[in-house]
Amino acid sequence: MNILQIKDLWFSYDTEEVLENINFEVEEGSLIAILGPNGAGKTTLLKIILGLLMPQKGEVKVFGKPPWELREERRLIGYVPQNLSPNRKMPIKVKSIVMMGKYRGLLKLSGLEDRQVARETLEMVGMEGTEEKLFNHLSGGQRQRVLIARALVSKPKLLILDEPETGLDPSFQEGFYRMLTRIKKKLGTTIIIVSHDVMAVSQVVTKIACINRKLFAHGRPEEVLSGENLECLYGRGAAYFGHGPTPHIVVKKHDG
Amino acid sequence: MQRALLAGILVGISASLLGSFIVVRKMSFIGAGIAHSSFAGVVIGFLVGMEPLLSALIFAAVVGLSIGLFSKKYRIEEESAVGVFFPFSMALGVLLLGFIKGYTPNVMGYLFGDILMVGKQEVALSILAFILTLIFFALFFREMVYSTFDEETCKVMGMKVNLVYYLFLFLTSFVIVVSIKIVGIILFSGLLVIPPLVSLFFSRDMKIYVILSAIVGLISTSFGLILSYYLNLPSGATIITFSFVLLVITALIKG
Numbered sequence: 001m002n003i004l005q006i007k008d009l010w011f012s013y014d015t016e017e018v019l020e021n022i023n024f025e026v027e028e029g030s031l032i033a034i035l036g037p038n039g040a041g042k043t044t045l046l047k048i049i050l051g052l053l054m055p056q057k058g059e060v061k062v063f064g065k066p067p068w069e070l071r072e073e074r075r076l077i078g079y080v081p082q083n084l085s086p087n088r089k090m091p092i093k094v095k096s097i098v099m100m101g102k103y104r105g106l107l108k109l110s111g112l113e114d115r116q117v118a119r120e121t122l123e124m125v126g127m128e129g130t131e132e133k134l135f136n137h138l139s140g141g142q143r144q145r146v147l148i149a150r151a152l153v154s155k156p157k158l159l160i161l162d163e164p165e166t167g168l169d170p171s172f173q174e175g176f177y178r179m180l181t182r183i184k185k186k187l188g189t190t191i192i193i194v195s196h197d198v199m200a201v202s203q204v205v206t207k208i209a210c211i212n213r214k215l216f217a218h219g220r221p222e223e224v225l226s227g228e229n230l231e232c233l234y235g236r237g238a239a240y241f242g243h244g245p246t247p248h249i250v251v252k253k254h255d256g
Numbered sequence: 257m258q259r260a261l262l263a264g265i266l267v268g269i270s271a272s273l274l275g276s277f278i279v280v281r282k283m284s285f286i287g288a289g290i291a292h293s294s295f296a297g298v299v300i301g302f303l304v305g306m307e308p309l310l311s312a313l314i315f316a317a318v319v320g321l322s323i324g325l326f327s328k329k330y331r332i333e334e335e336s337a338v339g340v341f342f343p344f345s346m347a348l349g350v351l352l353l354g355f356i357k358g359y360t361p362n363v364m365g366y367l368f369g370d371i372l373m374v375g376k377q378e379v380a381l382s383i384l385a386f387i388l389t390l391i392f393f394a395l396f397f398r399e400m401v402y403s404t405f406d407e408e409t410c411k412v413m414g415m416k417v418n419l420v421y422y423l424f425l426f427l428t429s430f431v432i433v434v435s436i437k438i439v440g441i442i443l444f445s446g447l448l449v450i451p452p453l454v455s456l457f458f459s460r461d462m463k464i465y466v467i468l469s470a471i472v473g474l475i476s477t478s479f480g481l482i483l484s485y486y487l488n489l490p491s492g493a494t495i496i497t498f499s500f501v502l503l504v505i506t507a508l509i510k511g
Contacts (some may be wrong), residue, residue, distance in 0.1 A: 050412045074414035086405045090280040091459045100402045103413055107395065134460060149408075 001028045002061075003158055003190045004049060009058035011044055018044050021091070021171045022058070024209055027054060031184050031191040033201040034209040042194045043082060045211065046162055062158070075104065080147050082163045082194075094146050095131035099120060101153035117153030117188065121153045122146070126172065138169030140224050148176075152183065159183070161193045165200075177204045198225070234242070257485050260371035263382040264419065264477040264495070267435040268391040268447060270382075272473025274428050275448035276455065276466045281404050284485045288445035289338035290425075291432045293319035295346035295366065295441050299352045302343060309381070309433055316429040319345060324425050328418070340458075369440030369480065369492025378437055385434045391468070392427055396420050401462050439492035446496040451476055454503050457510040476502060 004026040011019040012193050018041040024025040026032050038041050047053040051067030051074075060066060063073045065183055070077075079100065084091075098118040104160050122128055125145040135143060151159060165173055181204050183189050195201045201209065202221040210216040210224055272349030278287050297315025319341050326337040344487045353363070365373050393400075403410045410417045432444055441449050451472035452465070459465035480495030487494075 052408065054409060071414065074412065077410045077412060079409050081406065081408055084406055087280050087282060089456055090404065090462070091456070091465050092405055092462055093460075096401065097405065100405070100409075103398070103402065103410075103415065105414075106399070106416070139490065222334065 002026060003063060004192070005059070005061040006049075009045075009048070009055050010059060011041070011048060011053065011055045019048075019211075021213050022211070024215060026190060026192060026207075029184065029188050029192055030206040031180060031193070031204060032207045032209060034192065034194045034211055035196075035198055035201070040212040042211055043162055046160055046192070046194055050160060052076070067166045075154060076157040078145075078151030078154060078159040078180060078189075080159075080161040081113045081150045082165045082166065084143075088134070090136065092135050093131065093235045094122070094127070094133050094135055094138070097146055098131075098136055098149050098153050101150040118149075121149045124152065125149045126175075139169075140214055141169040141172060144168050145172065155187055158202075159189050159191045161191070163194055163196060165195065165197050166251055172201070177201070180184050180204060209238040257371075258479075259376070259379050259492065260374045261481050263374050263379045263434075264438050264481045264491070265474055266369070266382040266386040267431060267438055268451075268473040268477025268495075269470045270385050270431045271435060271444070271447045272427040272451035272455075272476075273389050273393060273466060274424070274431060275357050275473075276452040276469040277400055277404060278423065278428070278448055279452040279456070280465075283334065283444065284449045285335055285338050286320075286425075287428065287432070287448040288341040288488045289323065290316050290320045290429050291441050291444040291448075292342050294433055294436060295431075296345040296349035296352065298361070298366050298436070298441075299349045299356070302356050303352055307363070308366070309377075309436065312436065313430060313433040315345070316433055317426055320425040320429040321422060324422055327498075333460065365440075366436055367440050367442050368490060369436070369443060369495075371438060371484070371491040373437040378434065381434045388427060389431065392423065396423070397466075399461075400424065439495055443492040443496045443508070446474070446499060447473065450496070450499040450503050454499070454506045457506050468488075472502065 002025040006022055006024055009019055009022040022045065034042050034045065042097070044053065048055050049067060051064060051070060054068060062070060063076065065073065082244060095118060098112055098121060099114065102114045102118065119128070119131065122130060125140065125148050127145050127149060130138070130142070135146065138146065144164060148164060149162070165176070177200055180191055184191055192202065193205070202225055205221060207219060208221050208224040209218045275287065278284055294312040294316040297312035298308040300315060301311030304311070323334060323337045323341055326332060327334040362370065362373065399415055403415065403417045403420065407417055435444050435447065452469040453464050454472045455468035459468055476499035477495050480498040481491055483489065483498060484491045485495035
Protein backbone atom coordinates (compact mmCIF):
# COMPACT_ATOMS: atom_id res chain seq x y z
CA MET A 1 0.00 0.00 0.00
CA ASN A 2 1.20 3.52 -0.74
CA ILE A 3 1.41 5.93 2.19
CA LEU A 4 2.17 8.82 -0.14
CA GLN A 5 1.12 9.40 -3.73
CA ILE A 6 2.14 12.42 -5.75
CA LYS A 7 0.76 12.91 -9.27
CA ASP A 8 1.62 15.70 -11.67
CA LEU A 9 2.49 18.14 -8.88
CA TRP A 10 3.32 21.75 -9.72
CA PHE A 11 4.17 24.47 -7.24
CA SER A 12 5.33 28.06 -7.59
CA TYR A 13 5.96 30.98 -5.24
CA ASP A 14 4.33 33.89 -7.08
CA THR A 15 5.79 33.54 -10.57
CA GLU A 16 8.80 31.43 -9.67
CA GLU A 17 8.32 27.77 -10.52
CA VAL A 18 9.71 25.66 -7.67
CA LEU A 19 8.39 22.20 -8.49
CA GLU A 20 7.42 20.95 -11.93
CA ASN A 21 5.51 17.83 -12.78
CA ILE A 22 6.55 15.71 -9.81
CA ASN A 23 5.31 12.12 -9.78
CA PHE A 24 6.21 9.45 -7.28
CA GLU A 25 4.87 7.29 -4.53
CA VAL A 26 6.15 5.95 -1.26
CA GLU A 27 5.23 2.46 -0.14
CA GLU A 28 4.33 1.71 3.43
CA GLY A 29 7.35 0.67 5.48
CA SER A 30 9.95 2.06 3.12
CA LEU A 31 12.74 4.53 3.85
CA ILE A 32 13.09 7.07 1.08
CA ALA A 33 15.60 9.87 0.72
CA ILE A 34 14.87 13.03 -1.21
CA LEU A 35 18.14 14.37 -2.53
CA GLY A 36 18.97 17.55 -4.38
CA PRO A 37 21.02 20.74 -4.24
CA ASN A 38 20.08 23.85 -2.26
CA GLY A 39 17.04 25.59 -3.69
CA ALA A 40 15.88 22.44 -5.49
CA GLY A 41 12.45 22.54 -3.86
CA LYS A 42 12.98 19.67 -1.40
CA THR A 43 11.70 21.53 1.65
CA THR A 44 8.79 22.93 -0.39
CA LEU A 45 7.88 19.38 -1.39
CA LEU A 46 7.94 18.29 2.26
CA LYS A 47 5.74 21.23 3.23
CA ILE A 48 3.20 20.19 0.60
CA ILE A 49 3.25 16.62 1.91
CA LEU A 50 2.76 17.98 5.43
CA GLY A 51 -0.20 20.12 4.33
CA LEU A 52 1.58 23.40 5.11
CA LEU A 53 1.55 24.54 1.48
CA MET A 54 -1.06 24.03 -1.25
CA PRO A 55 0.13 23.09 -4.73
CA GLN A 56 -1.24 25.01 -7.71
CA LYS A 57 -1.75 21.83 -9.67
CA GLY A 58 -1.60 18.09 -9.15
CA GLU A 59 -2.66 15.51 -6.65
CA VAL A 60 -1.06 14.66 -3.32
CA LYS A 61 -2.38 11.94 -1.07
CA VAL A 62 -1.06 11.06 2.38
CA PHE A 63 -2.78 8.07 3.99
CA GLY A 64 -5.12 8.21 0.97
CA LYS A 65 -6.25 11.83 1.57
CA PRO A 66 -5.03 15.26 0.48
CA PRO A 67 -2.72 16.43 3.32
CA TRP A 68 -4.78 19.56 4.03
CA GLU A 69 -7.82 17.37 4.69
CA LEU A 70 -6.09 15.16 7.25
CA ARG A 71 -7.58 15.35 10.74
CA GLU A 72 -6.90 12.52 13.22
CA GLU A 73 -4.31 11.10 10.83
CA ARG A 74 -2.08 14.09 11.59
CA ARG A 75 -1.17 12.38 14.85
CA LEU A 76 0.39 9.59 12.78
CA ILE A 77 2.98 11.96 11.32
CA GLY A 78 6.26 12.76 13.03
CA TYR A 79 8.19 15.77 11.73
CA VAL A 80 11.70 17.07 12.27
CA PRO A 81 11.94 20.58 10.79
CA GLN A 82 15.06 22.15 9.36
CA ASN A 83 16.91 24.94 11.20
CA LEU A 84 14.45 25.43 14.02
CA SER A 85 15.48 28.59 15.83
CA PRO A 86 13.20 29.38 18.75
CA ASN A 87 13.90 32.39 20.93
CA ARG A 88 17.08 31.60 22.84
CA LYS A 89 15.63 33.23 25.93
CA MET A 90 12.59 30.95 26.06
CA PRO A 91 12.91 28.85 29.24
CA ILE A 92 11.62 25.54 27.92
CA LYS A 93 12.78 22.17 29.22
CA VAL A 94 13.69 19.14 27.14
CA LYS A 95 10.82 17.12 28.64
CA SER A 96 8.25 19.74 27.55
CA ILE A 97 9.55 19.58 23.99
CA VAL A 98 9.38 15.80 23.81
CA MET A 99 5.88 15.87 25.35
CA MET A 100 4.87 18.24 22.57
CA GLY A 101 5.03 15.21 20.25
CA LYS A 102 2.35 13.61 22.44
CA TYR A 103 -0.08 16.51 21.94
CA ARG A 104 -3.56 15.11 21.29
CA GLY A 105 -5.68 18.23 21.25
CA LEU A 106 -7.22 20.93 23.36
CA LEU A 107 -7.57 20.00 27.06
CA LYS A 108 -6.37 16.46 26.39
CA LEU A 109 -3.63 16.30 28.96
CA SER A 110 -0.85 13.77 28.92
CA GLY A 111 -0.60 11.06 31.54
CA LEU A 112 2.17 9.34 33.47
CA GLU A 113 2.42 6.70 30.78
CA ASP A 114 3.22 9.40 28.20
CA ARG A 115 6.01 10.69 30.40
CA GLN A 116 7.48 7.21 30.59
CA VAL A 117 7.37 6.92 26.78
CA ALA A 118 9.03 10.35 26.54
CA ARG A 119 11.87 9.15 28.80
CA GLU A 120 12.32 5.99 26.74
CA THR A 121 12.37 7.97 23.49
CA LEU A 122 15.05 10.28 24.85
CA GLU A 123 17.05 7.18 25.72
CA MET A 124 16.62 5.95 22.16
CA VAL A 125 18.35 9.06 20.81
CA GLY A 126 21.06 8.97 23.48
CA MET A 127 19.70 11.90 25.48
CA GLU A 128 18.69 10.10 28.67
CA GLY A 129 18.79 12.16 31.84
CA THR A 130 18.35 15.50 30.06
CA GLU A 131 14.62 15.90 30.77
CA GLU A 132 15.12 18.75 33.21
CA LYS A 133 17.69 20.61 31.11
CA LEU A 134 16.83 23.78 29.22
CA PHE A 135 16.67 23.27 25.46
CA ASN A 136 18.77 26.36 24.86
CA HIS A 137 21.57 25.08 27.07
CA LEU A 138 22.13 22.11 24.75
CA SER A 139 24.57 21.93 21.85
CA GLY A 140 23.26 22.08 18.27
CA GLY A 141 23.55 18.32 17.87
CA GLN A 142 21.85 17.61 21.19
CA ARG A 143 18.96 19.90 20.26
CA GLN A 144 18.56 18.07 16.99
CA ARG A 145 18.36 14.77 18.89
CA VAL A 146 15.66 16.18 21.16
CA LEU A 147 13.67 17.23 18.09
CA ILE A 148 14.08 13.75 16.67
CA ALA A 149 12.80 12.33 19.98
CA ARG A 150 9.80 14.69 19.80
CA ALA A 151 8.98 13.34 16.32
CA LEU A 152 9.37 9.72 17.45
CA VAL A 153 7.53 9.87 20.76
CA SER A 154 4.11 9.36 19.19
CA LYS A 155 5.37 6.25 17.36
CA PRO A 156 4.45 7.77 13.99
CA LYS A 157 3.39 5.79 10.93
CA LEU A 158 5.08 8.38 8.75
CA LEU A 159 8.28 10.12 9.84
CA ILE A 160 9.41 13.14 7.84
CA LEU A 161 12.86 14.60 8.46
CA ASP A 162 14.20 17.75 6.80
CA GLU A 163 18.00 17.56 6.79
CA PRO A 164 18.19 16.11 10.28
CA GLU A 165 21.96 15.64 10.05
CA THR A 166 22.51 19.41 10.36
CA GLY A 167 24.49 20.01 13.50
CA LEU A 168 24.67 16.36 14.52
CA ASP A 169 28.06 15.37 15.87
CA PRO A 170 29.81 12.85 13.60
CA SER A 171 29.82 10.19 16.32
CA PHE A 172 26.04 10.27 16.51
CA GLN A 173 25.51 10.69 12.77
CA GLU A 174 26.49 7.13 11.90
CA GLY A 175 24.36 5.74 14.68
CA PHE A 176 21.54 8.01 13.58
CA TYR A 177 21.09 6.27 10.24
CA ARG A 178 21.20 2.90 11.98
CA MET A 179 18.55 4.19 14.36
CA LEU A 180 16.30 5.12 11.43
CA THR A 181 16.64 1.59 10.05
CA ARG A 182 15.79 0.17 13.50
CA ILE A 183 12.70 2.37 13.80
CA LYS A 184 11.55 1.33 10.35
CA LYS A 185 11.90 -2.34 11.24
CA LYS A 186 10.57 -2.16 14.78
CA LEU A 187 7.59 0.14 14.29
CA GLY A 188 7.02 -0.35 10.58
CA THR A 189 7.36 3.43 10.19
CA THR A 190 7.60 4.85 6.70
CA ILE A 191 10.43 7.38 6.65
CA ILE A 192 11.00 10.27 4.25
CA ILE A 193 14.29 12.04 4.77
CA VAL A 194 15.54 15.10 2.92
CA SER A 195 19.28 15.00 2.96
CA HIS A 196 22.50 16.42 1.61
CA ASP A 197 24.50 13.44 2.69
CA VAL A 198 24.23 11.27 -0.41
CA MET A 199 26.80 8.75 0.69
CA ALA A 200 25.55 7.99 4.17
CA VAL A 201 21.90 8.01 3.18
CA SER A 202 22.30 5.77 0.14
CA GLN A 203 23.46 2.93 2.39
CA VAL A 204 20.31 2.76 4.47
CA VAL A 205 17.44 3.84 2.24
CA THR A 206 15.18 1.64 0.14
CA LYS A 207 14.64 4.31 -2.48
CA ILE A 208 15.97 7.68 -3.55
CA ALA A 209 14.16 10.53 -5.26
CA CYS A 210 16.47 13.03 -6.93
CA ILE A 211 14.87 16.43 -7.19
CA ASN A 212 16.01 19.65 -8.74
CA ARG A 213 12.71 21.38 -9.52
CA LYS A 214 11.83 18.26 -11.52
CA LEU A 215 12.07 14.67 -10.43
CA PHE A 216 15.21 13.45 -12.15
CA ALA A 217 15.24 9.93 -10.90
CA HIS A 218 13.36 7.72 -8.52
CA GLY A 219 14.33 4.20 -7.59
CA ARG A 220 16.75 2.04 -5.64
CA PRO A 221 20.03 3.78 -4.69
CA GLU A 222 22.17 1.75 -7.08
CA GLU A 223 19.82 2.56 -9.96
CA VAL A 224 19.48 6.24 -9.18
CA LEU A 225 23.00 7.27 -8.26
CA SER A 226 24.42 7.29 -11.75
CA GLY A 227 26.81 9.95 -13.03
CA GLU A 228 24.06 11.42 -15.18
CA ASN A 229 21.65 11.96 -12.30
CA LEU A 230 24.34 13.38 -10.06
CA GLU A 231 25.18 15.89 -12.73
CA CYS A 232 21.54 16.99 -12.73
CA LEU A 233 21.62 17.27 -8.96
CA TYR A 234 24.97 18.84 -8.30
CA GLY A 235 25.89 20.45 -11.58
CA ARG A 236 28.47 19.64 -14.20
CA GLY A 237 31.68 18.16 -12.96
CA ALA A 238 30.18 15.86 -10.34
CA ALA A 239 31.14 12.29 -10.98
CA TYR A 240 30.12 9.23 -9.10
CA PHE A 241 32.17 6.14 -8.46
CA GLY A 242 30.85 2.85 -7.23
CA HIS A 243 34.00 2.27 -5.23
CA GLY A 244 33.57 -0.84 -3.13
CA PRO A 245 30.42 -0.93 -1.00
CA THR A 246 30.55 2.82 -0.31
CA PRO A 247 29.55 5.19 -3.08
CA HIS A 248 31.62 8.36 -3.41
CA ILE A 249 31.11 11.64 -5.12
CA VAL A 250 34.02 13.51 -6.59
CA VAL A 251 33.47 17.07 -7.67
CA LYS A 252 35.83 18.29 -10.36
CA LYS A 253 37.80 21.43 -9.52
CA HIS A 254 36.35 24.55 -11.08
CA ASP A 255 38.54 27.05 -12.89
CA GLY A 256 39.21 30.28 -10.99
CA MET B 257 -7.69 54.93 45.65
CA GLN B 258 -8.96 51.45 46.55
CA ARG B 259 -10.78 51.25 43.27
CA ALA B 260 -7.68 52.29 41.35
CA LEU B 261 -5.55 49.83 43.29
CA LEU B 262 -7.88 46.91 42.56
CA ALA B 263 -8.18 47.78 38.87
CA GLY B 264 -4.43 48.43 38.66
CA ILE B 265 -3.45 45.13 40.23
CA LEU B 266 -5.84 43.16 38.02
CA VAL B 267 -4.69 44.72 34.76
CA GLY B 268 -1.07 44.55 35.97
CA ILE B 269 -1.36 40.79 36.43
CA SER B 270 -3.27 40.30 33.15
CA ALA B 271 -0.81 42.40 31.14
CA SER B 272 2.20 40.61 32.63
CA LEU B 273 0.69 37.18 31.93
CA LEU B 274 0.04 38.08 28.29
CA GLY B 275 3.34 39.95 28.15
CA SER B 276 5.27 36.81 29.12
CA PHE B 277 4.39 35.41 25.69
CA ILE B 278 4.77 38.79 23.98
CA VAL B 279 8.40 38.79 25.17
CA VAL B 280 9.39 35.23 24.19
CA ARG B 281 7.58 35.57 20.87
CA LYS B 282 9.53 38.79 20.23
CA MET B 283 6.28 40.72 19.75
CA SER B 284 7.01 43.67 22.07
CA PHE B 285 6.57 46.14 19.25
CA ILE B 286 3.12 44.70 18.52
CA GLY B 287 2.01 45.43 22.08
CA ALA B 288 3.13 49.02 21.72
CA GLY B 289 1.51 49.22 18.28
CA ILE B 290 -1.89 47.96 19.42
CA ALA B 291 -1.79 50.24 22.46
CA HIS B 292 -1.06 53.31 20.37
CA SER B 293 -3.73 52.38 17.86
CA SER B 294 -6.35 52.64 20.60
CA PHE B 295 -5.70 56.40 20.66
CA ALA B 296 -7.58 56.82 17.37
CA GLY B 297 -10.34 54.68 18.90
CA VAL B 298 -10.62 56.97 21.94
CA VAL B 299 -10.85 60.08 19.74
CA ILE B 300 -13.46 58.45 17.47
CA GLY B 301 -15.49 57.68 20.60
CA PHE B 302 -15.54 61.35 21.63
CA LEU B 303 -16.31 62.41 18.07
CA VAL B 304 -19.34 60.18 17.59
CA GLY B 305 -20.53 60.33 21.18
CA MET B 306 -19.70 56.71 22.00
CA GLU B 307 -18.04 55.45 25.20
CA PRO B 308 -14.32 56.06 24.37
CA LEU B 309 -13.20 52.75 25.93
CA LEU B 310 -15.63 50.82 23.75
CA SER B 311 -14.56 52.55 20.55
CA ALA B 312 -10.92 52.14 21.62
CA LEU B 313 -11.51 48.42 22.14
CA ILE B 314 -13.10 48.03 18.71
CA PHE B 315 -10.34 50.01 17.05
CA ALA B 316 -7.51 48.26 18.93
CA ALA B 317 -8.98 44.83 18.22
CA VAL B 318 -9.38 45.64 14.52
CA VAL B 319 -5.80 46.89 14.36
CA GLY B 320 -4.51 43.92 16.38
CA LEU B 321 -6.21 41.42 14.08
CA SER B 322 -5.22 43.43 10.99
CA ILE B 323 -1.58 43.24 12.04
CA GLY B 324 -1.95 39.47 12.37
CA LEU B 325 -3.76 39.07 9.05
CA PHE B 326 -1.51 41.50 7.22
CA SER B 327 1.64 39.70 8.27
CA LYS B 328 0.27 36.18 7.73
CA LYS B 329 -1.48 36.82 4.41
CA TYR B 330 1.11 38.99 2.72
CA ARG B 331 4.12 37.36 4.38
CA ILE B 332 5.20 40.74 5.73
CA GLU B 333 7.11 40.78 8.99
CA GLU B 334 4.85 41.58 11.94
CA GLU B 335 7.26 44.34 12.84
CA SER B 336 6.68 46.06 9.49
CA ALA B 337 2.91 45.63 9.78
CA VAL B 338 3.07 47.35 13.17
CA GLY B 339 5.27 50.03 11.62
CA VAL B 340 2.36 50.77 9.28
CA PHE B 341 -0.55 50.67 11.74
CA PHE B 342 1.14 52.34 14.71
CA PRO B 343 1.80 55.76 13.10
CA PHE B 344 -1.39 55.58 11.01
CA SER B 345 -3.58 55.18 14.09
CA MET B 346 -1.81 57.97 15.96
CA ALA B 347 -2.05 60.22 12.87
CA LEU B 348 -5.74 59.45 12.52
CA GLY B 349 -6.29 60.23 16.21
CA VAL B 350 -4.51 63.58 15.97
CA LEU B 351 -6.37 64.51 12.76
CA LEU B 352 -9.75 63.62 14.24
CA LEU B 353 -9.00 65.46 17.50
CA GLY B 354 -9.38 68.72 15.59
CA PHE B 355 -12.97 67.84 14.67
CA ILE B 356 -14.20 67.45 18.26
CA LYS B 357 -16.40 70.44 19.02
CA GLY B 358 -16.97 71.89 22.46
CA TYR B 359 -15.61 69.87 25.39
CA THR B 360 -12.03 68.71 24.76
CA PRO B 361 -11.23 65.33 26.24
CA ASN B 362 -8.46 64.80 28.76
CA VAL B 363 -5.99 63.61 26.11
CA MET B 364 -3.05 63.51 28.52
CA GLY B 365 -5.06 61.25 30.82
CA TYR B 366 -5.53 58.72 28.05
CA LEU B 367 -1.93 58.96 26.86
CA PHE B 368 -0.21 58.69 30.24
CA GLY B 369 -2.88 57.36 32.58
CA ASP B 370 -4.78 59.13 35.34
CA ILE B 371 -6.21 57.18 38.26
CA LEU B 372 -8.70 59.95 38.91
CA MET B 373 -10.46 58.73 35.76
CA VAL B 374 -10.82 55.17 37.14
CA GLY B 375 -14.46 54.58 38.00
CA LYS B 376 -16.72 51.60 38.72
CA GLN B 377 -16.84 50.80 35.02
CA GLU B 378 -13.03 50.44 34.84
CA VAL B 379 -13.02 48.19 37.90
CA ALA B 380 -15.67 45.97 36.35
CA LEU B 381 -13.76 45.85 33.05
CA SER B 382 -10.50 45.02 34.80
CA ILE B 383 -12.18 42.12 36.65
CA LEU B 384 -13.51 40.88 33.31
CA ALA B 385 -10.07 41.25 31.65
CA PHE B 386 -8.47 39.33 34.52
CA ILE B 387 -10.98 36.49 34.36
CA LEU B 388 -10.72 36.22 30.57
CA THR B 389 -6.93 36.13 30.80
CA LEU B 390 -7.03 33.37 33.41
CA ILE B 391 -9.48 31.35 31.29
CA PHE B 392 -7.27 31.83 28.22
CA PHE B 393 -4.22 30.57 30.10
CA ALA B 394 -6.10 27.64 31.62
CA LEU B 395 -7.32 26.57 28.18
CA PHE B 396 -4.43 27.39 25.89
CA PHE B 397 -1.23 27.45 27.94
CA ARG B 398 0.20 24.34 26.26
CA GLU B 399 -0.84 25.56 22.82
CA MET B 400 0.83 28.92 23.47
CA VAL B 401 4.07 27.31 24.70
CA TYR B 402 4.24 24.82 21.85
CA SER B 403 3.37 27.28 19.09
CA THR B 404 5.85 29.81 20.48
CA PHE B 405 8.52 27.13 20.31
CA ASP B 406 7.72 25.72 16.87
CA GLU B 407 4.63 26.95 15.07
CA GLU B 408 5.19 24.89 11.94
CA THR B 409 5.27 21.55 13.71
CA CYS B 410 2.17 22.56 15.68
CA LYS B 411 0.34 23.07 12.39
CA VAL B 412 1.53 19.67 11.18
CA MET B 413 0.08 18.15 14.36
CA GLY B 414 -3.27 19.79 13.61
CA MET B 415 -3.14 22.35 16.42
CA LYS B 416 -5.44 25.36 15.95
CA VAL B 417 -2.45 27.69 15.93
CA ASN B 418 -4.10 30.62 14.16
CA LEU B 419 -7.22 30.54 16.33
CA VAL B 420 -5.14 30.67 19.50
CA TYR B 421 -2.94 33.42 18.05
CA TYR B 422 -5.90 35.65 17.13
CA LEU B 423 -7.56 35.05 20.50
CA PHE B 424 -4.29 36.07 22.12
CA LEU B 425 -4.13 39.27 20.04
CA PHE B 426 -7.75 40.09 20.82
CA LEU B 427 -7.26 39.53 24.54
CA THR B 428 -4.11 41.68 24.50
CA SER B 429 -6.10 44.46 22.80
CA PHE B 430 -8.79 44.16 25.47
CA VAL B 431 -6.32 44.35 28.37
CA ILE B 432 -4.62 47.33 26.72
CA VAL B 433 -7.88 49.25 26.49
CA VAL B 434 -8.83 48.43 30.07
CA SER B 435 -5.39 49.65 31.22
CA ILE B 436 -5.56 52.96 29.37
CA LYS B 437 -6.81 55.02 32.30
CA ILE B 438 -4.33 53.46 34.71
CA VAL B 439 -1.03 53.47 32.84
CA GLY B 440 -1.96 55.24 29.61
CA ILE B 441 -1.61 54.38 25.95
CA ILE B 442 2.02 55.40 25.65
CA LEU B 443 3.23 53.72 28.84
CA PHE B 444 1.27 50.49 28.49
CA SER B 445 3.95 48.49 26.67
CA GLY B 446 6.15 48.87 29.74
CA LEU B 447 3.59 46.98 31.80
CA LEU B 448 3.45 44.30 29.12
CA VAL B 449 7.18 43.81 28.71
CA ILE B 450 9.10 44.79 31.87
CA PRO B 451 7.65 42.25 34.37
CA PRO B 452 8.31 39.27 32.04
CA LEU B 453 11.86 40.53 31.44
CA VAL B 454 12.44 40.61 35.22
CA SER B 455 10.96 37.11 35.49
CA LEU B 456 13.19 35.74 32.70
CA PHE B 457 16.24 36.30 34.90
CA PHE B 458 14.91 33.81 37.46
CA SER B 459 13.01 31.24 35.43
CA ARG B 460 14.08 27.82 34.23
CA ASP B 461 10.64 26.67 33.21
CA MET B 462 7.78 28.22 31.24
CA LYS B 463 5.22 27.78 34.02
CA ILE B 464 7.47 29.43 36.59
CA TYR B 465 8.30 32.18 34.12
CA VAL B 466 4.64 33.03 33.49
CA ILE B 467 3.64 32.90 37.17
CA LEU B 468 6.64 34.99 38.22
CA SER B 469 5.83 37.55 35.50
CA ALA B 470 2.36 37.90 37.01
CA ILE B 471 3.85 38.36 40.50
CA VAL B 472 6.25 41.04 39.26
CA GLY B 473 3.33 42.71 37.46
CA LEU B 474 1.35 42.67 40.70
CA ILE B 475 4.25 44.15 42.70
CA SER B 476 4.92 46.84 40.06
CA THR B 477 1.34 48.06 39.82
CA SER B 478 0.54 47.92 43.54
CA PHE B 479 3.77 49.58 44.71
CA GLY B 480 3.67 52.01 41.80
CA LEU B 481 0.10 53.07 42.61
CA ILE B 482 0.76 53.35 46.36
CA LEU B 483 3.86 55.48 45.71
CA SER B 484 2.00 57.68 43.26
CA TYR B 485 -0.79 58.16 45.81
CA TYR B 486 1.43 59.12 48.73
CA LEU B 487 3.95 61.16 46.73
CA ASN B 488 1.24 62.73 44.58
CA LEU B 489 2.83 61.54 41.32
CA PRO B 490 1.18 60.51 38.01
CA SER B 491 0.08 56.84 38.33
CA GLY B 492 1.22 55.40 34.97
CA ALA B 493 4.63 57.04 35.06
CA THR B 494 5.23 55.87 38.65
CA ILE B 495 4.27 52.25 37.86
CA ILE B 496 6.52 52.10 34.82
CA THR B 497 9.45 53.84 36.54
CA PHE B 498 9.10 51.52 39.54
CA SER B 499 9.11 48.40 37.33
CA PHE B 500 12.05 49.77 35.34
CA VAL B 501 14.06 50.22 38.55
CA LEU B 502 13.11 46.65 39.48
CA LEU B 503 14.44 45.45 36.11
CA VAL B 504 17.72 47.38 36.47
CA ILE B 505 18.29 45.99 39.98
CA THR B 506 17.53 42.46 38.78
CA ALA B 507 19.87 42.84 35.81
CA LEU B 508 22.64 44.15 38.06
CA ILE B 509 22.26 41.29 40.54
CA LYS B 510 21.60 38.43 38.11
CA GLY B 511 23.19 39.66 34.88
